[in-house]
Amino acid sequence: MNPPATHSLRKRLLFFLLLAILLASVVQGVSAYRGALQQADDMFDYHLQQMARSLRGGIPLGPPAPDSDAPGDFDFYVQIWGPDGAQIFRSAPRALPPQAVLGFSDVTVGGTSYRVYSVQTPLQTVQIAQNMSARLARARALAAHAVLPIALMAPLLMLVVWWVISRSLAPVERTRRQVASRSAGDLSPLPGEGLPEEVRPLVDELNLLLGRVRTAFDAQTQFVANAAHELRSPLTALKLQAQALRRSGDEAAREVSVARLNQGIDRAIRLVEQLLALAREEAGPGHPAASERLNLQDAVQFAVADVLPQAQARHIDLGVGDTEPAWVRGQLDALRILLRNLLDNALKYTPAPGRVDVALRIVGAHAVLVVEDSGPGIAPLDRPRVFDRFFRAASDSGASGSGLGLAIVKTIADRHGATLRLDRSERLGGLQVEVRFPLADSAPARD
Template sequence: MEKISRTFQALLPRSLRMRLLMFLLAAIVLAGAVQGVLAYRGALEEADALFDYHMQQTALALRSGLPVDAQGLGPGLDPEDENHEFIVQVWTNEGLRIFESAVGAALPQIAVLGFTNVQARGGTYRVFSMQTRSQVIQVAQNMAARRDMARSLALRTLAPLAIMAPLLVLAVWWGVSRSLAPVERVRRQLAKRQADDLSPVSDAQLPDEVQPLVSELNLLFERVQHAFEAQQHFVADAAHELRSPLAALRLQLQGLQRAGDDAARAAAIERLSAGIERATRLVEQLLTLARQEASTAVNDPVDLRATAQLALADVAPAAQARSMDVGLLDSDAATVTGNAEALRMLARNLLDNAIKYSPPGGQVDLQVRREGDHAVLTVEDSGPGIAPEHRERAMQRFVRVTADGAPGSGLGLAIVQAIAQGHGATVALDSSARLGGLRVTVRFAAAKP
């Protein structure tokens, strides 16, 4: 059955206009055929009833108008004028025919009163017989002629349908074309557009069934426009930021080539290695940011406290190298909806920034709390913090507003912001009253239990 359905779908035209016209015209033809057959049969039955009625009325009109002729003679038509399609005969009760409307008609006298069919003269006759006190009247009609007249009447009833069917087809074609005209207008608008034209498509006068599609298309254009703009800014910023590390690497390579002794050569190699590490870190962060902005949403339940513990394990070597106290404060069990790896990266970037911009021997605390219907992840450090007027800029790409000389590319908080936005969360920067440095708060909508 499914195979038949697929085959049928494959045979259908791809054009919506042609499909509508095909189905509507098929429905019109089928309905017209059924109506024509029913009308034709009904007209035949009505014609038969009408002819029977006329035969009956003719017999009633002759009840008292014919005198009995003992010779069995009666008036008759001239043989040249004989018409055997309609015959009237009158018999006495003794069986003597005293009248016939056509000479030599010689229909048999039948004993059945009322209507019956009789085989005579090489054909079938419809006969109505009625008996009076003195005679029997028979009115007969040739069924062949009767059917011809009935068909003629029936075909006349089909004439209006034959005239209206083409008009109905034209009306359907006009109605379908007019209904799909706004869709064709949208198609022409899109066909004339340049590749970079993402302005909204007009949805004026569109059918209710098509308007949601155009609305979603406009929303898609808007998202693509934002993505293009973000990509353009990203490429411009990345090109600008990569220029400096690459220039520094070139200078460090030249210094290595000019080194005159082993000590100078070792120092140049160390500087070159550090430069390569910074460039590698910058490229990794750029790729991470690009993946986060392009990734699709994942709606899995994630244990935020367990994810925070994994992020702490990731940054433990860096914290140990700087002799820093990094730990998880007393936290609540909280489940959010999202991507576990992305949330782990969010917490790891916050911890990495706190470790990087805090002085050696400082403190960084991570905590997860539940506040009503929200799960809150907080990272506090004992570093210099960020001045209130610079906090909004600090969330932008390649912006570094703290700790002059500290290594970094200014992408850590931008990655955090991208991940948070993908999870419907908000990021807030303020001062840590307990440690004196920066406090970053990420507020999620908690998953329903």
């Protein structure tokens, strides 16, 4: 699969701006050239008129000019005809035909074109003519002179545009070099000094992203360190129990060692499962609220069924109070993990015979899940910290645990936009955990 094509912002800006300048210069040059030609044409016509009108009163008679096909600076020819049609005067040997049409006209004599202006008085007819070739050459020279500033300004303007774009994008290029030269572990913020206003928000968002990545990286590093420490203890215990089993001399001692070894294996498996669950939840998408619409009541029933054997084995009365359909957006497997950890935590720290109750109700725009137990609860000073990984409250009463259950609950709740609140259960006297989920927009229609 070919990589997507990339485009240089500098090249695109230069291409389109220089192309626009070039096209504008061409259009302006053509317009100026045509305008200058028209002005020169009008100016020459004006000269023809003025010369003809100045000669209406007559001029002294004299011989024609000897041999000049281009008298004057602008190739003007003069002819004067009497009322009887006889030629009175001409300024060049080559004679133009007498014109019956007064005003401006174009004539061709001997393959040469002329622009002629004729004016008539009672005594004579005056004709002023100009060679069209000379007229056009001089008009073009004037037009080229008018276009010359545009031709000189266009390259200069292109150079200025190139310089301005290069200067404007220099901070962006500097930022690119800074990012390219960084090591993989350098997550410090990018400097934003001197950046254009259009680029500064992008760098600010990148810095926010780097901050989140740095926080996640630090948390992951701490998680790995804590996980290694937590795994070392059960694995060491398993090793010691295996050694004790090997040294056991009688059958009774061997059975005790095997039972302790199985308990240690179960604790290690539970710890690994919780570590994997926490890692999976933290590595997942940031907010899966739009993944699917589901009934939280179903997740409660699944979770209760999962831990019911554990409750019966510990002689804990696991009760499901008032529940009602509560449609939320999320992932069913993740919600089952959340509920199972809440129930497992309550069962683990509730001494037998005890009681654990689960309830689900709708309060306004939220589905409120409540899990409460008759255990020792959690001291108010410890409640803000129980969601930290590997933290164990002082009121754990010696129950074995990894300190990951409520951390997993917090991670899943955050991903579902839910809020957690810990309090003392007024009914049972132990801990009460309340989880508030935002309701989905609408529930699917029932058959």
